Amino acid sequence: MSRRSGILEFAVLGLLRESPMHGYELRKRLNTSLGIFRAFSYGTLYPCLKTLVANGWLIEEPGSAPEDARAASLAGRRAKIVYRLTPEGKEHFEELLSNSGPDSWEDEHFAARFAFFGQTEREVRMRVLEGRRSRLEERLEKMRASLARTRERLDDYTLELQRHGMESVEREVRWLNELIESERAGRDQRQSPSAPPATRKSTSGEAGNLPRHRDAEPSGGTPPGRTGPPDPSADTAK
């Protein structure tokens, strides 16, 4: 496994960059707002936060006094712990943001990266998007090949399953195409017909250059869809 926890670290850093938070809230954001990743349990989150603190990327602050600002010397007080990004943490996150290597093409990793595109530089966004697309295209190639080989042995349902699977991937490729086009259009700052100025709130400073979709009905929970098997195969031998 390619360090799923790396995704957690990344996302935590990214969320905390926006504002300090305590663990519980962090987890909620991870599962809902960013709905992207299949949820992490506290058993993963809290230790992870500890690590980040140990690395000097976060500091723990006593939470904004639960109950009220208690002056009493309640030593064993189990207060909310608010985590805040340190300058080093910010720097580290920026470094993570800037890399657009093969890892960032992977399903869950990609989703996490995309979620923070608002804070990512345009060129990096492009590379990530294009990388993701090429990754999916490879996948499609494999699917087509494998299908060509086995096609006639398969029954209708199996075939239909494959067909639907492939269609999903193709659909994501088209989605990426749109995004890439928008990014490109947005690059020369003037607003092209396909990329009118942002109508939705833009957290980042960037212009709104996403493709238009029928505006009601945005969505809410899934990554571009775990699609192909990460294939632990590639064979054990050698």
Next chain:
Amino acid sequence: MSRRSGILEFAVLGLLRESPMHGYELRKRLNTSLGIFRAFSYGTLYPCLKTLVANGWLIEEPGSAPEDARAASLAGRRAKIVYRLTPEGKEHFEELLSNSGPDSWEDEHFAARFAFFGQTEREVRMRVLEGRRSRLEERLEKMRASLARTRERLDDYTLELQRHGMESVEREVRWLNELIESERAGRDQRQSPSAPPATRKSTSGEAGNLPRHRDAEPSGGTPPGRTGPPDPSADTAK
């Protein structure tokens, strides 16, 4: 985790029902033809086979003599081991096939079930399909709700991610609708316009009653798409 290995067992039994095979080949089929599941490694597969043998569902047979039919008493011979389904195994598989409970609505589980629809009774197929659909609709509901809550705080990219995710789920629901319709149409045996007699090979004895798609370009690798987080949350506190 809801016993991912249960899926393996099911798929192994299902594949072996069609014909005896050895482990290596089994694994290939699991990753390509059925391309569905994110691949299992040998470290998982072989022990699993052992278990199935121990349960009396499979028997190991010396493979069709590697090299040539060797009569010599090579005791330490590392031959291919071909696994064959026992009558009990077949019975067990049929039992698994017949259950259409909530488990079978889940992402990977569903994909596995669908892959063996050719050997599944129509009523069961219907229940599985409908269950899956309701599961996805729940998911959509949650997504919509969570989105409604957080919408304005989100930036364009996050929103776009959510939108795309939701759209994927909606798309799968439509797919299921088509399938369900076809099943229903197929039930009264005469061939409706939407369900002409099978043109593709049908392994099962059933009539070809799948929805028609532009026929070239079936697909090849992915489950209906890991969509929503299984949500280990539901909160730890009871």
Next chain:
DNA sequence: GTTTTCATGTAACCCGTTACATGATTCA
């Protein structure tokens, strides 16, 4: 003749979850 692919196995390890423990705050 050597590399690839086929083929079977196992033990160590890693990651993440489950289950539990604890306690404060808010709501009915």
Next chain:
DNA sequence: TGAATCATGTAACGGGTTACATGAAAAC
């Protein structure tokens, strides 16, 4: 006052992969 939610933590367990060991058959 008791239930639900907020909130933090940890130890044990489990499932699955990685890496390794081994060797035959086929391809080059």
